[in-house]
Amino acid sequence: MMQRQINLRTLMTLILTAAACLFVASCASRSDSMTGSTLMEHESGALRIRQGYQLFNIPEEEESPLRTRKLAEDSSNANSATPAGNQTLNASGARAALFNPKHKLWNEAAPAVFRARFETSKGAFVIEAHREWAPHGADRFFNLIRTGFFDDSRFFRVRAAYIAQFGVAGDPAVAIKWRDQTMLDDPVRQSNKRGFIAYAMTGPNTRTTQIYVNLADNSRLDGEGFAPIGEVIEGMDVVDKLYSGYGEQSGGGMRAGKQAKLFEEGNAYLDREFPKLDRLLRASIVVDKN
Secondary structure (H helix, E strand, C coil): CHHHHHHHHHHHHHHHHHHHHHHHHHHHHHHHHHCCCEEEEEECCEEEEEECCEEEEEECCCCCHHHHHHHHHHCCCCCCCEECCCCCCCHHHHHHHHCCCCCHHHHEECCCEEEEEEEECCEEEEEEEECCCCHHHHHHHHHHHHCCCCCCEECCEEECCCEEEECCCCCHHHHHHHCCCCECCCCCCCCCCCCEEEECCCCCCCECCCEEEECCCCHHHHHHCCCCCEEEEECHHHHHCCCCCCECCCCCCHHHCCCHHHHHHCHHHHHHHCCCCCEEEEEEECCCCC
16 A cells, blocks of 8 residues: 555656656747747856857957957057048948037048049049058048048139149038037148148148149148148049139138138038039048958
């Protein structure tokens, strides 16, 4: 009799144990299906990701792209610039930086050498910029292009056999944000020869966003501190064709003090008063596919 009671107890224990195992297995199955068959667990100082029947170990010490970028942003070089992230930005990110000159993007360094394509109403040309020539200027130029600053603006100052100038945003709301955002000078390491580009300025440490292309040999400007940041390597014939009939009338240089309307009204003013000016449709960083 006692032996039979023991056997019944053993049988009940086995049944309950089996039921419990089935219940746990069922819950695990549902959990897997709810999380796309991907489970994550922390074991031995590493993050382990199990997908299906495969197991991947990701050591905690391994740098993620986000952490690498954060470390780069926390570091500083001689120019207080950090390596740039993507060479292109999404629309919301570009707009946020465009309206905020203090945005962290403006501290990002340009690549050592980069190319930018400028599409205009006369055709396209390509500029190759070199950071070592003028680090401060190259960094800003690179980031202005990435944020779309130059898009839908005008070549408002073109003087035949001298320069073609651009770099006042077509949207006055953007232009006014950048009018007084000066940067430190760069030493003059290249000459203002035909095809080379540099920033316009009114004196030491007054460069902002206005760029000019030398249409002739203007090496006399070297002694005044105009530091080239790059040169036109394709499409110089396009730059030569930009409308020059208005000369200094359609805004002129920064030193002339006649640019107020450009910042107050933007494209509306220039298109109304100087309709023959050529347009800078868009500028973009040329990404090497190799």
